[in-house]
Amino acid sequence: QVQLVESGGELVQAGGSLTLSCAASGRTFSSSAMGWFRQAPGKEREFVATISWSGGSTYYANAVKGRFTISRDNAKNTVYLQMNSLKPEDTAVYYCAAGASAQAISRNYGMDYWGKGTLVTVSS
Secondary structure, three states: OOEEEEEOOOEEEOOOOEEEEEEEEOOOHHHOEEEEEEEOOOOOOEEEEEEOOOOOOEEEOOOOOOOEEEEEEOOOOEEEEEEOOOOHHHOEEEEEEEEOOHHHHHOOOOEEEEOOOEEEEEEO
16 A cells, blocks of 8 residues: 655746655555656646656656656655746646556556645746
8 A cells, every 4th residue: 555645736937947746655665666647627637757666767748858857765755756947738736646667657557546636837
Protein backbone atom coordinates (compact mmCIF):
# COMPACT_ATOMS: atom_id res chain seq x y z
CA GLN A 1 0.00 0.00 0.00
CA VAL A 2 1.26 3.47 -0.91
CA GLN A 3 -0.30 6.77 0.15
CA LEU A 4 0.55 9.83 -1.94
CA VAL A 5 0.21 13.49 -0.99
CA GLU A 6 0.97 16.23 -3.49
CA SER A 7 1.97 19.78 -2.60
CA GLY A 8 3.40 22.90 -4.17
CA GLY A 9 0.59 23.96 -6.43
CA GLU A 10 -0.15 27.68 -6.56
CA LEU A 11 -0.87 30.64 -8.81
CA VAL A 12 2.10 31.62 -10.97
CA GLN A 13 2.60 33.97 -13.89
CA ALA A 14 3.31 32.70 -17.38
CA GLY A 15 7.01 32.15 -17.88
CA GLY A 16 7.51 31.37 -14.23
CA SER A 17 8.64 28.22 -12.47
CA LEU A 18 7.18 25.93 -9.85
CA THR A 19 8.21 22.70 -8.18
CA LEU A 20 5.63 20.14 -7.14
CA SER A 21 6.33 17.49 -4.54
CA CYS A 22 4.68 14.16 -3.89
CA ALA A 23 5.36 12.59 -0.51
CA ALA A 24 4.78 8.86 -0.31
CA SER A 25 4.27 6.60 2.63
CA GLY A 26 4.49 2.85 2.51
CA ARG A 27 7.18 0.27 2.15
CA THR A 28 7.10 -0.04 -1.62
CA PHE A 29 7.94 3.53 -2.68
CA SER A 30 11.57 2.84 -3.52
CA SER A 31 10.56 -0.05 -5.77
CA SER A 32 7.71 1.81 -7.48
CA ALA A 33 7.76 3.81 -10.66
CA MET A 34 6.23 7.23 -10.11
CA GLY A 35 4.35 9.51 -12.44
CA TRP A 36 2.71 12.89 -12.73
CA PHE A 37 -0.58 13.44 -14.52
CA ARG A 38 -2.75 16.51 -14.89
CA GLN A 39 -6.36 17.34 -15.55
CA ALA A 40 -7.40 20.72 -16.88
CA PRO A 41 -10.96 22.00 -16.46
CA GLY A 42 -13.28 20.22 -18.86
CA LYS A 43 -10.57 17.88 -20.10
CA GLU A 44 -9.52 14.32 -19.45
CA ARG A 45 -6.61 13.50 -17.21
CA GLU A 46 -3.37 13.25 -19.20
CA PHE A 47 0.10 11.88 -18.67
CA VAL A 48 2.84 14.41 -17.89
CA ALA A 49 6.00 12.59 -16.77
CA THR A 50 7.21 9.38 -15.16
CA ILE A 51 10.37 8.06 -13.56
CA SER A 52 11.54 4.52 -12.88
CA TRP A 53 12.16 3.22 -9.37
CA SER A 54 15.89 3.87 -9.68
CA GLY A 55 15.53 7.23 -11.37
CA GLY A 56 17.44 5.89 -14.34
CA SER A 57 14.60 6.19 -16.83
CA THR A 58 12.27 9.11 -17.41
CA TYR A 59 9.54 9.76 -19.94
CA TYR A 60 7.74 13.00 -20.75
CA ALA A 61 4.68 14.09 -22.66
CA ASN A 62 5.56 16.08 -25.75
CA ALA A 63 3.74 19.11 -24.36
CA VAL A 64 6.16 19.42 -21.44
CA LYS A 65 9.38 17.99 -22.83
CA GLY A 66 12.24 20.41 -22.32
CA ARG A 67 10.32 22.46 -19.75
CA PHE A 68 9.49 19.96 -16.98
CA THR A 69 11.85 17.67 -15.09
CA ILE A 70 10.82 14.74 -12.93
CA SER A 71 13.12 13.50 -10.18
CA ARG A 72 12.93 11.43 -7.03
CA ASP A 73 14.65 11.06 -3.68
CA ASN A 74 14.09 7.54 -2.39
CA ALA A 75 15.64 8.41 0.97
CA LYS A 76 12.91 11.01 1.45
CA ASN A 77 10.14 8.98 -0.23
CA THR A 78 9.44 11.97 -2.46
CA VAL A 79 9.08 12.59 -6.16
CA TYR A 80 9.33 16.06 -7.66
CA LEU A 81 8.18 17.84 -10.78
CA GLN A 82 10.20 20.93 -11.65
CA MET A 83 8.18 23.06 -14.05
CA ASN A 84 9.81 25.90 -15.98
CA SER A 85 8.58 28.29 -18.65
CA LEU A 86 5.02 27.74 -17.53
CA LYS A 87 2.20 28.51 -19.92
CA PRO A 88 -1.50 29.20 -19.25
CA GLU A 89 -2.27 25.83 -20.86
CA ASP A 90 -0.34 24.15 -18.05
CA THR A 91 -3.15 25.16 -15.69
CA ALA A 92 -4.56 21.97 -14.18
CA VAL A 93 -4.83 19.80 -11.12
CA TYR A 94 -1.63 17.78 -10.98
CA TYR A 95 -1.77 14.23 -9.65
CA CYS A 96 0.96 11.91 -8.48
CA ALA A 97 0.69 8.20 -9.22
CA ALA A 98 2.62 5.05 -8.39
CA GLY A 99 2.93 1.86 -10.39
CA ALA A 100 5.21 -0.99 -11.32
CA SER A 101 6.59 0.31 -14.61
CA ALA A 102 7.57 3.77 -15.81
CA GLN A 103 7.08 2.67 -19.40
CA ALA A 104 3.56 1.49 -18.62
CA ILE A 105 2.75 4.74 -16.82
CA SER A 106 3.99 6.68 -19.84
CA ARG A 107 1.39 4.78 -21.86
CA ASN A 108 -1.30 5.67 -19.31
CA TYR A 109 -1.80 2.30 -17.69
CA GLY A 110 -0.52 0.36 -14.68
CA MET A 111 -1.09 3.06 -12.08
CA ASP A 112 -1.90 1.39 -8.77
CA TYR A 113 -2.12 4.39 -6.44
CA TRP A 114 -3.11 8.04 -6.81
CA GLY A 115 -2.85 11.18 -4.77
CA LYS A 116 -5.64 13.71 -4.46
CA GLY A 117 -3.94 16.37 -6.54
CA THR A 118 -2.63 19.91 -6.24
CA LEU A 119 -3.85 22.87 -8.28
CA VAL A 120 -1.50 24.79 -10.53
CA THR A 121 -2.84 27.98 -12.08
CA VAL A 122 -0.78 29.86 -14.65
CA SER A 123 -1.93 33.39 -15.38
CA SER A 124 -1.24 35.12 -18.68
